[in-house]
Amino acid sequence: MAELVRFHNTVGGRESDSSTGRWLASMNPFTGEPWAEVPHCGVDDADAAVDAAHGAFVKGPWADMTATARGKLLRRLGDLIARDADKLAAIEVSDNGKLLAEMAGQLRYIPEWFHYFGGLADKIEGGVIPTDKPEMFTYTKREPLGVVVAITPWNSPLLLLTWKLAPALAAGNTIVIKPSEFTSCSTLALMALFKEAGFPEGVVNTVTGFGGEIGNALVSHPKVAKVAFTGGDATGAAVYQSAAKHIKHVTLELGGKSPNIIFADANIDDAVKGAISGIFAASGQTCIAGSRLLVQRSVYEEVSQRVVAFAKTARLGDPMEKTTQVGPITTLPQRDKVLGYIDVARGEGARCLLGGKRPEAPELAKGWFVEPTIFGDVSNEMRIAREEVFGPVLSIIPFEDEQHAIEIANDSIYGLASGVWTSSIRRAITMADKIRAGTVWVNTYRAVSFLAPFGGYKKSGVGRESGQHAIDEYLQTKCVWINLAEGVPDPFVLR
Incomplete structure (x- = not known):
């Protein structure tokens, strides 16, 4: 048997493997044989990835970067993905067995999301509120949530990851990616392009392994602000329950019987x-x-x-x-x-x-x-x-x-x-x-676009991906009140 290709996680801008030295084989569905290995991570590795993402969010270049600068990084990343589309598509086919024509088409289209949300990054605006209190100047700001955990499925790994990454990064969040244990290779290969594009260390991190071992650790982690999940409705319900217990934002794209x-x-x-x-x-x-x-x-x-x-x-x-x-x-x-x-x-x-x-x-x-x-x-x-x-x-x-x-x-x-x-x-x-x-x-079917919102009713999910609606899923609104009056009225009465 040929030697297996090894792919590595990225944590804090550096290559990282499992803290226990374990590896998972990735199987080629056409040959039925292993072709690659990825790190078999545990809870300690999940914690390290979240810590790296949280550190990048609260301090350092990413935290101080302007929205325009973030947008430029996203557009640069899109260009690099376009350059390497065929290579990444071949990795996906080896991993998930879908048609090269399908995967190559997806990879060549994926840059559009990074170009679109790169352009949208500095169009996030608040507003001045003309309140009924004339002595107050009141306005809103739209701010990122913090660390986002993106959990992706095995059927279209990079496309469905992109639907989460592009708006989350445009909004200013940092990311921990947990790809499917069956199809992690293309996600790990993508990480080199973030470094080449100039993203600061820790902004995008990966942790690979089984959901039962590291999934709950990621979803329940106190430094995680949001979970964006695509997968089956039973697992999605468990993610939703855990996120609710810890009061986290969620986007869930689940099953269908269309x-x-x-x-x-x-x-x-x-x-x-x-x-x-x-x-x-x-x-x-x-x-x-x-x-x-x-x-x-x-x-x-x-x-x-x-x-x-x-x-x-x-x-x-x-x-x-x-x-x-x-x-x-x-x-x-x-x-x-x-x-x-x-x-x-x-x-x-x-x-x-x-x-x-x-x-x-x-x-x-x-x-x-x-x-x-x-x-x-x-x-x-x-x-x-x-x-x-x-x-x-x-x-x-x-x-x-x-x-x-x-x-x-x-x-x-x-x-x-x-x-x-x-x-x-x-x-x-x-x-x-x-x-x-x-x-x-x-009179058509299976048409999607970076411009058009996508998501489900009922048990098919919560929230929307793609289009302008998507970036709202990764932002929160802050209201600022500035008192213009010189005196402070009765402190025991609601203003």
């Missing part, structure tokens, strides 16, 4: 492509996966047949190859979980129209693959329609009319995203108004 709704008047060719994009383009490993395909009864059979025919053409293979369209599942436990949900669906009476097993091709045998799988005859009461599978598994559900579609779409504990396919502008606006989700796409 409805992708096709009406009879839609352009069926486009809608079928949208259905495929919504669930198979990232092997279903995205919180916004359109895993519930709602199809109007009059076109249900036609759409079902065409979606199955299109999905049959999907090419499984090495995610590094340009011709591959569906890669492996990122982790072995997740692969087994997806196969388990397929068994559950069959047991509940759903009809398997395609896939439903591991591929038989010998060249895919070592990888953690699941065939693109489609179930018909699904009711919204089935587990396959209610629980997040996080894999290439699509449930097709018939509906009668707009009201029925809205009822099915909203009958979920989640509310992250949704899609509507129709040629009627009236219907598009009506559905967008009635669907309880943070994002509604009309």
Whole structure:
């Protein structure tokens, strides 16, 4: 076996490994073999990372830096990421098994967040308040929170990290990053670019390892002001509970069971492509996966047949190859979980129209693959329609009319995203108004932008990422009162 590549944490501007000398193997989902190692950190390492971030926040160059200077650093970082996009994308593919085309596209787009929030850094303004007390001069300031812990998932590590980093740094906070133990390598590789960009020591720090060992230590740490988490709703609830116990700010981007709704008047060719994009383009490993395909009864059979025919053409293979369209599942436990949900669906009476097993091709045998799988005859009461599978598994559900579609779409504990396919502008606006989700796409799917807010309703999360709204999640408001009167009135009476 080839020697494993070693990646190191960054704490206080210096390379850092676990205080116990332990290492974690990072597995390549396509080969099923280890390819790299990252430090296996414990509570002492988490404490050191938080201390470094807190020190950088309260003293030193970062604390004294102007907002304009911060913005310049962010824009410089964006330029460096653009320069190294292909290298970072290759690391992500080795770590999480998603398509090189997908990861390279994300890495080339990530600089836009740093450019955007770099420009927004010195546009953070307070205001003068014309109060009812004429002897007072009153104004507000917007100030950073302090140390932010960013906990990121394994499916799109750098993109989802960027959604937290860019606004948090623009607002003047310092960061401790806890990446997924399955996909830490690209985050650790990114740290060299912060140093090259000129960020002061301790502003951005990393600590790698298992959430059960270091996650709670980070979330409950008295020097941490905010936790920004992306991941499953069960873990998110635990993070929320711990943060609430210690009175911390939170942003939670959690699960989804997004409805992708096709009406009879839609352009069926486009809608079928949208259905495929919504669930198979990232092997279903995205919180916004359109895993519930709602199809109007009059076109249900036609759409079902065409979606199955299109999905049959999907090419499984090495995610590094340009011709591959569906890669492996990122982790072995997740692969087994997806196969388990397929068994559950069959047991509940759903009809398997395609896939439903591991591929038989010998060249895919070592990888953690699941065939693109489609179930018909699904009711919204089935587990396959209610629980997040996080894999290439699509449930097709018939509906009668707009009201029925809205009822099915909203009958979920989640509310992250949704899609509507129709040629009627009236219907598009009506559905967008009635669907309880943070994002509604009309005649498209999986579109995101640094300019547009993203987040969920219900158990899909708290807060918003991207767009101008995002920076508010990392700021607090201070109100300043200056007495202009010469005398002090009765001290026992509220002014």
